[in-house]
Amino acid sequence: MTTVNTDPITREIVNNALLSIADTMAMTVVRTARSAVVKDGMDFSTALFTADGQQVAQGLTLPAHLGSMAPVLEGIRRRFGNDINPEDIFACNDPYEGGSHLPDIFVFKPIFMDNEVIAWTCAIGHQTDIGGRVAGGVVCDNTEIYQEGLLIPPTKLYDAGKLNEAVWWILEKNVRLPEKVLGDVRALLSAVRLGERDFRALVADYGKETITAYMYEILDTTERLARASVAKLPQGEWEFTDYVDHDGIDFRPIAIKVKVRLKGDTVHMDFTGTSPQSKGSINPNLHYTRSQCFATIKCLLDAQIQSNSGFFRIFDIFAPEGSFVNPLHPAPLAARGLSGFRICHAIFGALAQAMPERIPAAWGGGEVGLSFTGYTPQRKAWVHLDLINDGPGGGGPHLDGADGLSSPVNNMSIIPVEVAEAEHPIIVQKYELVPDTEGAGKYRGGLAIRRQYQVLVDDTVFQLRSDRTEFAAWGVQGGLPGVMTESRLNPDGENRKLIGKTLMTLKKDDIFRITQASGGGYGDPFDRDPDAVLRDVIEEKMTATRVKDVYGVVINVAKRIVDHDATDSLRKAKRGQGLRPAHSHQ
Known part of the structure; x- marks a missing residue:
């Protein structure tokens, strides 16, 4: 490859152009999708990748997809090897081939120039139905992935520009709402094609070697910035355990235990001690677990640090095989969304011990x-x-x-x-x-x-x-x-x-x-500003009875004012008696 001299100003111009392409792809999905889940609920993502499969730009969409797109592309590149051609478009939804859960269909398109791949575009969308025993594809009581719907391994949906009609027919015949599902897949196809068009326009302005060089420099710059930011965080190790109630089959709590260690410029997360994988469909696979790890730390860093593979390099994540956060095939995964939230809660719970001034x-x-x-x-x-x-x-x-x-x-x-x-x-x-x-x-x-x-x-x-x-x-x-x-x-x-x-x-x-x-x-609720309590009472978010019991604030409801003398006396008495605020909810 020709050596390219880079500079930070041009790097930022290229970086913003790549982000703009990813966002334009996202807008294409919103404007062309058929289902409310995608066009209104915004359950989709778009991204751009380097030729070797590193995520370089993600559209302003779902953090939960951060860790899943690159593994799917890795599975596609591994499966097809040299059989990747101009105008091919690939599809996959298999969580054990890098995906997330079956309703999420990933679509990738290689971008060729001078007979070689120079980049990839990606769009992923949550489908309203993917077949399976229960419509919608997110039921909790499946016990193996084969009950959850149609499995699409890394597959050519378009081969050299020609639709693979057999795959299209199989998808059409296995879902209950083919018009919506196929319409949403067409929206994803439109997005990756539009992304290719815009990327080619960027290459036409700067040249293939220049854009390629800047994409890798963007990744390296993101890594440097992320590591410098992590190095400024409190150093040490903290543990926390949060729980999923149960999986709907075995009515036992599922523990998500995480040990977070910030050492130098690296984030270590260890899920040893987490419960074994569940029978029901709320298991999150490893790629989804990693997405939650990325998303939580991203909340603590400068907003200018990008969500790309350079950022992912700062993580060292261990999740035992067969555990709830890294289940083994054929564990069901359809309803893993709630478990992703709980993974984040566990990580934030650990970090709250280190940074209580920053963690809600x-x-x-x-x-x-x-x-x-x-x-x-x-x-x-x-x-x-x-x-x-x-x-x-x-x-x-x-x-x-x-x-x-x-x-x-x-x-x-x-x-x-x-x-x-x-x-x-x-x-x-x-x-x-x-x-x-x-x-x-x-x-x-x-x-x-x-x-x-x-x-x-x-x-x-x-x-x-x-x-x-x-x-x-x-x-x-x-x-x-x-x-x-x-x-x-x-x-x-x-x-x-x-x-x-x-x-x-x-x-x-x-x-x-x-x-x-x-x-x-x-x-401490007894430290809450009485005027803030009054606002909540006026806005009917709390009652005067509750705020007196829980916050020690006395409200004159008729005059809509705080009785400050009575409030001071009540709070002083409660503190003097060593009382914790009451926790009585209606």
């Missing part, structure tokens, strides 16, 4: 996933996936946890109620904050969120994936935990309490209500 309390029930599925009288399938990703946030060192904001490692959107009701036979009767549910603290956690659905047709297959029904979102520095998740069937009638992982058939007019776990609090 645990966020609440954003790991909830629901599916309502069935058939119309005309025998046409319908599937509504509601991947609930609205937090709520945990209280932080300087501010309250956000009410209804996505977790720091998610970056997805909520599917609008109007879209859900227009496309499916359901009504969303409630979507509301629940008063008096925050994790109390000097800075409180976000309020629990309640949703209530009415089913409009018989024989609706309903799947619930939730957690935090037994282990609340934890607080930091004396902050209290949040409330736990609760689900009810027909709350105004039989009022049946559901377990966190449920698969059942609903009849017409059944009502399902879920109250998500709230975020934990940060700091």
Whole structure:
């Protein structure tokens, strides 16, 4: 390769151009996708790679995909070797070939110039259905991956520009919603082709050797910046264990134990002591586990440090084979999303011991996933996936946890109620904050969120994936935990309490209500600013009774003011008696 003299100014221009290409690919997916999961929920990602498969730029999409795209490309390059040609497009969804879980279909396109690969484009999208025994593909009670849907190994979807019709037909015949699924795959295809066009335009401006040289320099620069940033963090070793309630089959807690060691410029994470892989479908594979490790540390570093393979080099991650965070084939993986959140919680819990001034309390029930599925009288399938990703946030060192904001490692959107009701036979009767549910603290956690659905047709297959029904979102520095998740069937009638992982058939007019776990609090609730407490009471986020018990703040409700003398006396008395703030939630 010709030696290229590089400079930092041009490197930043090229870097921003590559990021712009990845973001434009993402916008292409949003504008052309068919399903609400992709175009509204934003459950997809786009990226660019070097010729040898290193991720150099990711679009502004899902952190959870950080660690999965490069392993899939590695599997494709390993499987096809020299049989990679111009206008080939590859597809894969096999978690044991580098993927994430079966609903995530990865599409890669090589970019050729002068008879050699110079880069790759990638787009991944979560499909509304991927076949399997239960529509939607994210049910918790599968016991092996073969029950979860169609497995696509590294495959040529296009061979030298010609569609592999056999693969297309197999996909079409194995999913319940072929129009949406094939439409979303076409959106991914459009994205990788558009990415190739824009990349070629960049090469035309600077030349192949120059762009190639800058891509590798971007990776090396990211590594240097990331290592320098990590070296400034507190040095040492900290452990934390958080828990998944159970897998819906064996009703035993699943421990996620992590030891985080910051040594010099390297991040070491060791999951020894984590529970064995579960029978049910909530196992996260190793690549997904690594994605969560990357995402948590990224939250602590300068925002200018890029999410690419240079950043990944600073990690040394060990997850025992056969453990919950590194399961062995044919372990099921479909509902692994909630487990990814808990991995992040465990890592943040360890880091909170090292950096309490920077780490917030645990966020609440954003790991909830629901599916309502069935058939119309005309025998046409319908599937509504509601991947609930609205937090709520945990209280932080300087501010309250956000009410209804996505977790720091998610970056997805909520599917609008109007879209859900227009496309499916359901009504969303409630979507509301629940008063008096925050994790109390000097800075409180976000309020629990309640949703209530009415089913409009018989024989609706309903799947619930939730957690935090037994282990609340934890607080930091004396902050209290949040409330736990609760689900009810027909709350105004039989009022049946559901377990966190449920698969059942609903009849017409059944009502399902879920109250998500709230975020934990940060700091002693008796140190909370009384005026902040008053605002919450005025905004009906808390009641005067609760704030008196939990925060020691006395509110004159009629005048909408704080009784400061009574508050000072009450707090002094509670502290003098050595009382912890009450933790009574309605």
